[in-house]
Amino acid sequence: MGTDELRSRTDEAASMLLELAKERSNILLYSHNDADGIASASILAKSIERSGGNFTIRVAPGILHQRLDNVGDYDLVVFCGLGIGIVSAIGSSIHKWTAIDHHKSNKQDHHDNVINSWSFGVDGSHDVCTSSMAFLIARGMESSNRDLAWIAVVGALADRQDESKGRILTGINKLVLDDAIEAGSVSVSKDLIMYGRETQPIHKAIGTTFSPYIPGLTGNFDACTGLVTTAGINQKDNGRWRTLMDLSEKEKETLLNAVKPYLSRASTSEGLVDELFGEVYSLVKEYQYSSFTDAREFGTLLNACGRTGRQGLGIALCIGDRSATASEGVEALSQYQSALGKYIQVILTEHGRILERQNVGIIVGDGLVDENMIGPLATILSEVERFTKKILIVRTSTDESHMKCSVRKGKGPTADVELGPLVESVVEQTGGSGGGHPAAASARIPISRAEEFLSKVVSKINGDPN
Ligand SMILES: [Mn+2]
Numbered sequence: 525m526g527t528d529e530l531r532s533r534t535d536e537a538a539s540m541l542l543e544l545a546k547e548r549s550n551i552l553l554y555s556h557n558d559a560d561g562i563a564s565a566s567i568l569a570k571s572i573e574r575s576g577g578n579f580t581i582r583v584a585p586g587i588l589h590q591r592l593d594n595v596g597d598y599d600l601v602v603f604c605g606l607g608i609g610i611v612s613a614i615g616s617s618i619h620k621w622t623a624i625d626h627h628k629s630n631k632q633d634h635h636d637n638v639i640n641s642w643s644f645g646v647d648g649s650h651d652v653c654t655s656s657m658a659f660l661i662a663r664g665m666e667s668s669n670r671d672l673a674w675i676a677v678v679g680a681l682a683d684r685q686d687e688s689k690g691r692i693l694t695g696i697n698k699l700v701l702d703d704a705i706e707a708g709s710v711s712v713s714k715d716l717i718m719y720g721r722e723t724q725p726i727h728k729a730i731g732t733t734f735s736p737y738i739p740g741l742t743g744n745f746d747a748c749t750g751l752v753t754t755a756g757i758n759q760k761d762n763g764r765w766r767t768l769m770d771l772s773e774k775e776k777e778t779l780l781n782a783v784k785p786y787l788s789r790a791s792t793s794e795g796l797v798d799e800l801f802g803e804v805y806s807l808v809k810e811y812q813y814s815s816f817t818d819a820r821e822f823g824t825l826l827n828a829c830g831r832t833g834r835q836g837l838g839i840a841l842c843i844g845d846r847s848a849t850a851s852e853g854v855e856a857l858s859q860y861q862s863a864l865g866k867y868i869q870v871i872l873t874e875h876g877r878i879l880e881r882q883n884v885g886i887i888v889g890d891g892l893v894d895e896n897m898i899g900p901l902a903t904i905l906s907e908v909e910r911f912t913k914k915i916l917i918v919r920t921s922t923d924e925s926h927m928k929c930s931v932r933k934g935k936g937p938t939a940d941v942e943l944g945p946l947v948e949s950v951v952e953q954t955g956g957s958g959g960g961h962p963a964a965a966s967a968r969i970p971i972s973r974a975e976e977f978l979s980k981v982v983s984k985i986n987g988d989p990n
Contacts, residue, residue, distance in 0.1 A: 527696060530644040534657055537622055537639065538664025541568070541600070545577030545665070549599035553581045556605040556654070557835055558899065559826035563655035563679030564604035564624070566842035567672045571662040574669070583835040585896060592617060605654030607959050611635045624657040628961050630945045641696075649961055650688065651695020655679025659700050673704035674807055674819070675842050681805065682823025684735075684903070691717055691802030701805070708808070710819065715804040716768050716776055720821060722813050725765035726752050730783065732861065736796045736935070737907035740786045743865060755782040767813070796935075815854055816841075825853055828860030831896045867893050867901050872908075883939055884982045885911045889920035895928045899966060902930035912936040915943070915985050917978065926956070927974035931981070933963040939985050950980045 544551060551572055555565035565581045572579045580598070584606065595601050596617050603610055603623035610623050626641045626648025639657065641648040659676035662669040680686070680697040688694055693701050704710035715721065718729040727748035730741050741748055752759055755778050760766060771779065780800060787796045805819035815821050822841075829838030834856050840849045871877045871887055879886040893901060902918040905911060913936035919929040931943050944960035947967050951958040954977040958967025969977045 525643075525645040527644070527646055530639070530641060530646050530652070530657075530696070531660060533639045533644070534624075534660040535664045537624070538661045540622070541572065541577075541602070541661060542575055542665045544600050545572045545575035547599075548576055548578065550578045550580065550597075552595060552598040552601045553579055554595070554601055554603045554606065555581065555583050556607070557583045557585050557830040557896070558605070559682030559823045559830060559838070560654050560679040561605045562826045562830050562835060562838040563675045563682070563842060564658035566839050567655060567658045567662050567669075567675050568602060568604070569839070570672055570843045571665050571669050575665060581835075581839060583830065604658060609957055609959065610638065624654055624661070626653050626657070626961075627959055628942060628944045629959055630948055647695065649963060650685055651697060653680050653683040653685055653697070655683075656697050656700045659703075660696070663703065670703050670707045671709060672843075673700050673707055674709040674809075676700045677704050677710055677805055678807075678819050678822045678826065678842075681820045682827055686803070689798055689802075691799065693803075711806045711808050712803055713806070714802065716771075716780065717800055717802055717804060717820070718768060719824070720815075721768045721804065721818050723815055723818075723821070724767060726757065726759060726768060726771070726779070729768050733800075734864075734904040735907055736787065736799045737904070737909065738783060738786050739909050741783065743868065751782050752779070755779055769813075811850075814850070815857055816846075816850070824860075825857045827900055828857045829853065831894075831900060832856055832860055832863075833896070863894070863897060864901060864904060867897070868904065868908075871905070878910075881982050882986050883914050884985055885914045885916045885934075886978065886982075887916065887918040889918055890927075891921070893918070893920040895920055895922045898928060898930045902932045903964070906932035906934050913938060915939055915941075917981065919974070919978070921971060922968070925971045926968050927971050927977070928968050929966065929978075931960070931965045931967075939987075941985055946984050947981065950977060950984065953980065 553565045553568050555561040569579045569581055592613055601618050601621040605625055607627040621637055623638045628642050641652045646652050655676040659673055662672050680693060685697055686693055719732040720729045727745055730748040731743060731745040733742060757775050784797055807817055807819055810816040815825055826838045829835060837849055837852055841853050870892055877888050889898060898918050898920055906916050912934040914934045915938050916932045916934060917929050919927055922928050931947060942962040943965040947958040947965040951967055954969055954973040956967060956969035960966055
């Protein structure tokens with residue numbers, strides 16, 4: 525089992541898709557609403573269209589809460605990254621379907637139609653994501669679809685598959701990256717990795733860097749301005765704000781050295797500095813100095829679209845007419861960033877928002893956090909120093925009498941558990957739905973069972989087998 529077997533399955537899926545597309549079939553792409561899901565649907569949609577087929581895209585907040593109505597009318601349904609539970613959710617309503625995924629489950633590979641990387645022994649946390657699998661299928665349909673590889677690179681980075689040293693892409697993601705480079709759409713270099721590398725004033729780039737979270741600087745633009753000034757770096761050039769891209773190598777080194785002491789305040793500082801410098805991926809066909817040129821920033825943009833109900837915009841940014849959508853994309857991005865910033869500020873300052881239970885931190889987002897935003901919020905909070913050695917649960921209430929929560933491992937050494945399978949097993953006892961990856965999971969639980977769910981998760985994390 526391994527990459528070759530996985531690839532032969534994606535090749536099989538490619539042949540099926542190609543055949544159906546050539547028959548002008550109607551294909552439904554049913555995708556997760558995160559950046560990886562939007563990227564997957566975009567890649568497959570474009571490939572189907574090029575081969576003559578018709579596609580419809582539907583985007584959902586995950587298998588956890590899917591509405592599988594009116595899916596039987598299509599010749600084929602492709603589920604992208606919707607997670608565990610798909611087989612039972614489908615029942616007998618669809619005659620032809622396939623699913624690609626990289627979520628980790630207790631009951632993997634129980635259906636021939638599910639292509640899940642873990643079933644092939646391929647690490648779905650680092651080496652492959654849904655969009656890189658979608659790209660393998662696209663590439664299998666027609667080798668000329670190689671020009672879509674950049675979209676999968678964006679999906680992989682947005683899914684944080686670049687957590688190895690030097691922030692590199694590995695495994696199948698690396699194969700996809702090589703295709704993107706050969707297609708002339710991505711170039712790789714080494715640089716400071718901060719948010720808005722090409723677009724933001726330097727102090728803003730530091731202040732909006734959430735990965736890693738820099739204590740004292742993230743979210744604190746005044747401190748960032750002070751730091752840049754003290755380091756002797758000019759913030760402006762002829763009245764124009766300089767960006768990280770404009771800095772000389774010497775200035776970048778100076779800046780990194782100035783940031784280092786802040787990182788060492790974090791209890792898990794070791795290795796954090798490494799995360800601020802590494803491979804950066806530029807989308808060379810995009811307008812320079814826009815939010816579209818840095819592949820990580822593009823990924824944030826897709827997440828912003830997905831999490832704020834603008835999935836169509838995200839897809840259009842990947843494969844549609846850019847001129848009509850660019851400014852709308854930038855607007856979505858800024859709303860998304862400011863919502864996250866507000867949530868973090870309230871959570872860290874308002875009494876009662878953080879509950880500590882042994883080595884688990886519970887963040888109460890009820891009445892504050894939009895249910896679609898808790899995934900990205902949990903990811904950012906897991907980088908905050910206070911939670912780095914903990915497992916973090918971010919919860920919020922939904923308007924349909926449910927509690928939705930996202931569970932993350934903090935940066936430091938945490939309890940040795942696999943969160944996706946753990947959440948899945950608790951959901952079996954409490955009702956609701958849930959699952960995910962070893963270091964990131966989510967669930968949706970009837971509000972009446974929420975406390976029971978949380979205490980079961982906490983005790984399992986702390987080693988209680990029941
Ligand atoms: Mn994914």
